[in-house]
Structure formats: C-alpha cells, structure tokens
Amino acid sequence: MTALSDFNATPLAERACGTCTLCCRLPDIDALEKPANAWCRHCTGAGCRIYEDRPQLCRDFLCLWRTDEKLGEAWDPARSHMMIYRQGPQVTVLVDPDHPDAWKRAPYAAVLQGWAREGEGGQYVIVFVGDAVFKVD
Known part of the structure; x- marks a missing residue:
C-alpha cells in the first residue's frame, strides 16, 4: 500500500x-x-500495541471522515463500516467484509454516486469489499 490519503x-x-x-x-x-482484510497483529481491538513505534504510513494516515467536515456522523467508520480515503483523483472505499452491503445503503450509496458523477478533475470512486472491486457510476 502506498499513499492512503492527502497527507x-x-x-x-x-x-x-x-x-x-x-x-x-x-x-x-x-x-x-499485513494483508488486506486481516487484523494487524499489533491491534488490541482498541488501539495499537506498537503505537509509539508504528510505521510512518500508519502515522500519516487519516481517513476522510477525520478530515472532511462535510461527512456527518453517519460516515464515522465505526458506524458506516467503511474506511474512505483519497489517492489523487481516486476516492477509495474499503468496506468491512463483515458488512459487505454497507456501501449500497442510504445515505452512503447516493453520496458515493454523487462523487462519481461530479468527477472533479477526473475523480472516480472505487469500492473494495473483500476480494471484489466495484467502480461506482
């Protein structure tokens, strides 16, 4: 994994x-x-055992909910079961495999479709659910 968000x-x-x-x-x-969709061996379920010594990528990462005031409480990853970030023009949505249809429900589906339709600067939305990949139209 390279850049996760706008650093x-x-x-x-x-x-x-x-x-x-x-x-x-x-x-x-x-x-x-650590592969995708597997718990990090350092995760305690409430934090990180190696927090002070975690890799730079982990230090720098902020999901979009933490930085975009337009995303309301419904987008809190703990509630939405999705982690969202930007990589240049790509909006990446990682969906908790325990909740594979979360991104298809209201209010998320309409907002993701809106982002895809806006296409600002070539913006597009990609959703990852386990091994499945979807481009939102």
Whole structure:
C-alpha cells in the first residue's frame, strides 16, 4: 500500500478514532506484512500495541471522515463500516467484509454516486469489499 490519503490533510479537532480500528484491518500494510482484510497483529481491538513505534504510513494516515467536515456522523467508520480515503483523483472505499452491503445503503450509496458523477478533475470512486472491486457510476 502506498499513499492512503492527502497527507497534508488536517484532522478535525472534534473527530477522533475512538473505538474504530478499521485501519488496522482493511488496508494492506506492506511495512507490517499485513494483508488486506486481516487484523494487524499489533491491534488490541482498541488501539495499537506498537503505537509509539508504528510505521510512518500508519502515522500519516487519516481517513476522510477525520478530515472532511462535510461527512456527518453517519460516515464515522465505526458506524458506516467503511474506511474512505483519497489517492489523487481516486476516492477509495474499503468496506468491512463483515458488512459487505454497507456501501449500497442510504445515505452512503447516493453520496458515493454523487462523487462519481461530479468527477472533479477526473475523480472516480472505487469500492473494495473483500476480494471484489466495484467502480461506482
């Protein structure tokens, strides 16, 4: 996994990870030899055992919910069962495989379709659910 988000993004003061640990499960993290959709061996279920020594990628990552004030509480990854980030023009949605249809439900489906239709600067939306990949139209 390379860049996960716009690293210049600033977290919103009122938003914290809380009990969410989806970033410890959903993405692959080469530096930790962690495949996608597998729990990181350092995840305690409430945090990270190696937090002070975690890889730079983990230090730099902020999901879109933490940085985009337009995403309301429904988009909190712990509630939505999705982790969203930007990679240039690509909006990437990683869906918790325990909730594979989460991205198809309201309010998420309509917003994802809206982002795909906007296509600002060539923007597009890709959804990963386990091994399945979908492009939102």
